[in-house]
Amino acid sequence: MLRVDGVTKRYGDVLACDRVSFDVGAGELFGFVGGNGAGKTTTMRIVLGVLAPDAGEVRFRGAPVDHAARRRFGYLPEERGLYPRMRVLDQLVYLAELHGADTNAAHRAAEQWVARLGLREHRDTEVQRLSLGNQQRVQLAAALVHDPLLLVLDEPFSGLDPLAVDVLVEVLREQAAAGVPVVFSSHQLDLVERLCDRVGIIKGGRVVAGGTVAQLRAGSGSTLVVDAPAAPAGWAAGLAGVTVLGVHNGQTRLRVAPGTDDQPILAAALATGPVRGFTHQHPSLAELYRDAVGVDSR
Amino acid sequence: MSPRHTVWLVARRELRTRLRAKSFLIGTAVSIAVLIGFVLMQSTLFGGERVTRVGLSGQAAAISGPLTEEARARGIDVVVSTVRDPAAGESAIADGDLDALVTGTPAALHVVVDESLDENLRRALNSLVQQEVLRAQLATVEDLDPDQVLATVGDATVDVRSLRAPDPTHDERLAMALVIVALLYLSLLLYGTMVAQGVVEEKSSRVVEILLATVRPWELLAGKVVGLGLVGLAQLTVVGGVGVVLAAVTDVLTIPGVALGTLLWGLLWYLLGYLFYATVFAAAGSLVSRQEETQSVLLPITSVLVLAFVMGFGLLSRLPNASATAVLSVLPPFAPILLPGRLALGTATAWEVVVAIVLMLTSVAGLTWLAGRIYAKAVLRTGPRLPLREALRKS
Ligand SMILES: Nc1ncnc2c1ncn2[C@@H]1O[C@H](COP(=O)(O)OP(=O)(O)O)[C@@H](O)[C@H]1O
Numbered sequence: 051m052l053r054v055d056g057v058t059k060r061y062g063d064v065l066a067c068d069r070v071s072f073d074v075g076a077g078e079l080f081g082f083v084g085g086n087g088a089g090k091t092t093t094m095r096i097v098l099g100v101l102a103p104d105a106g107e108v109r110f111r112g113a114p115v116d117h118a119a120r121r122r123f124g125y126l127p128e129e130r131g132l133y134p135r136m137r138v139l140d141q142l143v144y145l146a147e148l149h150g151a152d153t154n155a156a157h158r159a160a161e162q163w164v165a166r167l168g169l170r171e172h173r174d175t176e177v178q179r180l181s182l183g184n185q186q187r188v189q190l191a192a193a194l195v196h197d198p199l200l201l202v203l204d205e206p207f208s209g210l211d212p213l214a215v216d217v218l219v220e221v222l223r224e225q226a227a228a229g230v231p232v233v234f235s236s237h238q239l240d241l242v243e244r245l246c247d248r249v250g251i252i253k254g255g256r257v258v259a260g261g262t263v264a265q266l267r268a269g270s271g272s273t274l275v276v277d278a279p280a281a282p283a284g285w286a287a288g289l290a291g292v293t294v295l296g297v298h299n300g301q302t303r304l305r306v307a308p309g310t311d312d313q314p315i316l317a318a319a320l321a322t323g324p325v326r327g328f329t330h331q332h333p334s335l336a337e338l339y340r341d342a343v344g345v346d347s348r
Numbered sequence: 349m350s351p352r353h354t355v356w357l358v359a360r361r362e363l364r365t366r367l368r369a370k371s372f373l374i375g376t377a378v379s380i381a382v383l384i385g386f387v388l389m390q391s392t393l394f395g396g397e398r399v400t401r402v403g404l405s406g407q408a409a410a411i412s413g414p415l416t417e418e419a420r421a422r423g424i425d426v427v428v429s430t431v432r433d434p435a436a437g438e439s440a441i442a443d444g445d446l447d448a449l450v451t452g453t454p455a456a457l458h459v460v461v462d463e464s465l466d467e468n469l470r471r472a473l474n475s476l477v478q479q480e481v482l483r484a485q486l487a488t489v490e491d492l493d494p495d496q497v498l499a500t501v502g503d504a505t506v507d508v509r510s511l512r513a514p515d516p517t518h519d520e521r522l523a524m525a526l527v528i529v530a531l532l533y534l535s536l537l538l539y540g541t542m543v544a545q546g547v548v549e550e551k552s553s554r555v556v557e558i559l560l561a562t563v564r565p566w567e568l569l570a571g572k573v574v575g576l577g578l579v580g581l582a583q584l585t586v587v588g589g590v591g592v593v594l595a596a597v598t599d600v601l602t603i604p605g606v607a608l609g610t611l612l613w614g615l616l617w618y619l620l621g622y623l624f625y626a627t628v629f630a631a632a633g634s635l636v637s638r639q640e641e642t643q644s645v646l647l648p649i650t651s652v653l654v655l656a657f658v659m660g661f662g663l664l665s666r667l668p669n670a671s672a673t674a675v676l677s678v679l680p681p682f683a684p685i686l687l688p689g690r691l692a693l694g695t696a697t698a699w700e701v702v703v704a705i706v707l708m709l710t711s712v713a714g715l716t717w718l719a720g721r722i723y724a725k726a727v728l729r730t731g732p733r734l735p736l737r738e739a740l741r742k743s
């Protein structure tokens with residue numbers, strides 16, 4: 051559905067996006083993760099046509115994205131912004147109309163989203179008089195009010211209270227279930243892991259890893275927790291394909307490279323004394339992310 | 349969706365927001381009140397004191413000192429100069445560079461004026477002539493007949509010649525000219541500033557990012573300019589219309605036809621002037637990201653408007669026929685304020701109007717292109733004020 055293909059953008063000496071490529075299919079939730087200044091916002095602005103890329107292109111449904119196609123996209127920018135002195139409902143109706151909805155449809159959709167996001171009692175309030183949390187909800191409604199064919203949300207979870215996070219998760223799942231491709235960036239890797247079908251990890255303007263969380267895991271081996279209380283420090287050092295992550299309460303956490311046979315590890319552990327536990331764990335997205343971006347996290 | 353529809357949606361938002369605001373109603377009411385006061389006071393306001401420039405030619409140069417004194421005693425302020433060539437003096441009068449040209453001998457002064465001689469100056473000159481005649485009579489002391497001397501002296505007055513027939517409606521026309529100059533100045537300043545503030549508001553609130561994800565920069569700019577322009581046009585029409593009707597029914601104006609014409613020309617020049625200034629205001633606004641910085645970035649533009657306004661008042665009341673007035677009133681930055689004033693005075697010629705409109709439309713086209721570029725480039729930039737140089741650079 052959405053294909054970002056070799057998108058490059060340079061600001062002076064900074065290469066904000068360096069041949070960024072990824073695909074998002076119909077109904078897919080795509081999580082875009084990376085540190086501050088990694089290039090997420092720049093990529094999203096290019097998808098929305100707010101910025102022009104220096105090279106590369108964005109395609110949607112097989113065709114290069116033009117103005118008419120962008121009109122049907124929904125966008126939640128990182129720097130939130132609405133008309134401060136406009137009333138909630140008027141604002142949503144206006145934005146829906148700008149996106150091409152006719153007046154009746156715009157009113158219906160605005161009312162519907164106001165109700166859905168729990169803003170009914172604020173529908174005639176000026177946006178500047180709303181609490182920050184409610185302003186976030188209006189901003190989300192603004193991204194959804196025109197029934198977008200693609201959703202691009204930049205840090206949608208930042209600044210949300212836990213209840214609003216649940217609402218947003220529900221809305222995003224619902225949109226995806228309706229076939230809308232959803233791209234969002236987030237620092238909350240546990241949320242991304244829970245929510246996303248696929249993930250793209252970006253660092254220094256480059257996509258350094260991408261795929262389903264399972265695929266990322268397959269590429270990075272597993273975490274092995276060995277409970278060997280009598281083992282001396284450093285027992286696992288030197289084993290082929292093994293990195294020691296840490297020792298805690300007699301439990302040693304090891305990162306095992308993909309394709310490594312775990313039996314020699316068990317044998318080495320048994321050689322130190324009794325082994326009470328020997329468990330493979332899936333690395334969390336946070337761990338995978340650290341592997342992918344290294345220590346320097348830009 | 350067509351660009352025209354998008355522009356209209358943006359314009360409609362501006363219209364609704366502004367027309368609904370209390371400030372619009374209050375602004376309109378205040379303008380009408382000021383205008384009424386202006387119209388009622390017109391006769392007292394424009395007769396005001398001023399410097400009268402008198403050129404002396406030939407033997408008349410001898411009265412330079414006495415005239416200055418006589419005038420000072422009568423409370424009028426004259427500046428006396430010597431004119432070598434009477435013909436040059438007359439053309440200076442026609443151009444409005446001189447108010448009166450005095451020739452002849454001190455005992456038989458001839459005065460040339462454009463339309464009419466200032467009454468105080470007439471009395472001052474008469475008194476000089478009479479003193480001179482009296483002196484001559486007293487010189488022939490042998491057969492002095494007091495009655496005859498008095499009669500002779502009494503008959504001695506300056507001979508006045510006008511280059512043009514005095515216009516009895518001049519004061520009314522001047523009042524209308526100044527009213528339209530003031531109205532146009534206020535409207536252009538107010539609505540131009542509103543365009544800039546609107547641009548800055550969209551930038552500072554960051555709403556521009558979601559807007560530009562669905563509308564093109566030029567559509568957003570055009571919609572804003574059109575919407576606010578229509579609000580301004582509505583306000584000017586209401587204020588001007590009420591002014592004309594009031595002046596006509598209260599008999600303050602004896603020439604309502606001219607007043608209506610002045611209003612219609614004023615509305616046309618409001619539109620032209622607004623198109624000229626609004627995009628420039630918008631481009632300037634797009635350079636900054638915070639409301640506090642708006643004033644300073646607009647200063648060069650508002651200064652031009654203030655200059656046009658000040659010149660309008662000065663030139664139209666003092667030098668309505670000067671060639672400098674004619675030239676300035678045709679130039680684009682000043683035409684929207686000066687030319688309607690001259691049209692009200694009846695001193696603008698048809699070809700001047702044509703030249704002014706052509707110049708105006710040409711510069712509107714050029715400025716719109718330039719301002720649109722600056723705006724498109726600058727509107728998404730946040731942070732410190734964007735230098736104009738950078739905004740103009742090719743991307
Ligand atoms: N308008 C801009 N001018 C100059 N540099 C920019 C601009 N926008 C972004 N950058 C730079 O581009 C890089 C990527 O930024 P961004 O896309 O905002 O990252 P992220 O959203 O992942 O935090 C950063 O180094 C940032 O400083």
Ligand SMILES: [Mg+2]
Nearest residue numbers: 090091092128
């Ligand atoms: Mg960002």
